[in-house]
Amino acid sequence: MEKQFDSGLVWFRRDLRVDDHAALQLALRLCRRVYCAFVFDREILDPLPRTDRRVNQVTKPMKIKVEFKGEVNGAEMSGKAKAGFMGSYPFTATKA
DSSP, X not given: OOOSEEEEEEEEOSXXXXXXXXXXXXXXXXXXXEEEEEOOOHHHHTTSOTTSHHHHHHHXXXXXXXXXXXXXXXXXXXXXXXEGGGOEEEEEEEOO
């Protein structure tokens, strides 16, 4: 499937949820590359108790297992990348 855009940017505003982030899902479908940004907004996070899961989620590293399965054909590579709970996504690459 040909992607409509070469790259896209997804902004995480209040937390790092990915399973129900509509903009992220759309970007993964439409863009060859997706860049993600999170701005640690103290006006949002400072009033929250330190035990709030939204605070914990952005201050602790998230472990995720990424698996790649692909085929190499000359300078081209294609296959699927499985990103833990986020699902599987096709990928293509060209040797530079």
